[in-house]
Amino acid sequence: MTRQTRDISIVGGGLAGLTAAIACAEGGARVTLHEAHREPGGRARSTGGPYVANDGTHVFYSDGTPWRWLAARGLVQPYARLTLGALARSRFRHGGRLGGPPLSLVRALGRRRLRAPADEDFATWGGRHLGQEGMRAACGLVGVVTYDGDPGRLSAAFVWERVLRVAAPRPPAPRYVVGGWGRVIDRMAIHARGLGVRIETGSRVDALPEDTPVIVATSLDAARTLLGDGSLRWESGRAVLLDLGLRESRGDLFLVSDLDEGGFLERYTLPDPSLAPAGHSLVQLQMPMRADETKEGAIARAERVADLGLPGWRERTTWRREATCNGRTGALDLPGTTWRDRPAIERGNGVWLAGDSVAAPGLLSEVSSHSALAAAASALRAVGREPGRDLPQSASGRGRRA
Incomplete structure (x- = not known):
């Protein structure tokens, strides 16, 4: 049933929430976005410097629809390609x-x-x-x-x-946004406000607004609490992150793909020197954690990858950051399931879900973008607005419902 309102509320100001806000505003809706933190971004935030590090080894893939949607609006330019x-x-x-x-x-x-x-x-x-x-x-x-x-x-x-x-045989698809993913968030927020979106930061939502359709663009854990829906669970990964600021060395590699243990090392300042002071490098490492492994054990394994790819890195380190990612790294499908079996985007009663663990296709952050665009299209229809041509004509997948 079409609601007698043009208003749509969005809970969560990360990549999914901002994508949904822009898509809804482009469709003619009045949008209010609630972000609990002092600034939007979620896991797409970057550190402030002098080393500008993403929250993990982030990269966009240019062969996906979400990249094209962002690029069409000038939200990821300028960017660097692999050389x-x-x-x-x-x-x-x-x-x-x-x-x-x-x-x-x-x-x-x-x-x-x-x-x-x-x-x-x-x-x-x-x-x-x-x-x-x-x-x-x-x-x-x-x-x-x-x-x-x-x-x-x-x-x-x-x-x-x-x-x-x-490992596609085409020209390398990864794209590196100059200045880090935080720049994308900044541009998205500016673009959203330019479309009339009201972004309320420091606005923690404990109960769903009752007078407007709502898109919940949070983690599944937060959505489960907000919606009181215990079915909002899905398998996710567990890994440690190790970020290093180093004095440059000609012997440093750009990338190490660790086929032995699933680890990864990438020197982000090679495609984008703006991420570190002159003469310095920003390197980000990731190591998936084994069952019952401690953070210290996984960090030690990541350091051994650094030993191989960054000779003498310990003596050159000027900045270091460690973190553990647990259950916040995107959906993993166990045998017998596909993305269509994940928690549904449409929750009923004018509520939709967006994020990286719901019923939408894609790789990593692409799931957030796909689900946000699908949720936006449905919310626009609920308020009597016609979604843009670059939005899904129907929800990508119904997913699981309790």
């Missing part, structure tokens, strides 16, 4: 040593035409079709996009899709 020089300074860790991609991984990636099932785990399916070595190398390759210490336990379809995406 041949950066690729030349990239290595794989395999068998404890650095080098090029092992033959087992090359052979596995050569089987791109394979279609993996959702109802079987990747370790079983991959071992049968890619060989044990190829399967293990593929698991290590996607540690960075699953934040999981054992991708082999996940749905074969889920893991294989990500293997093929991150």
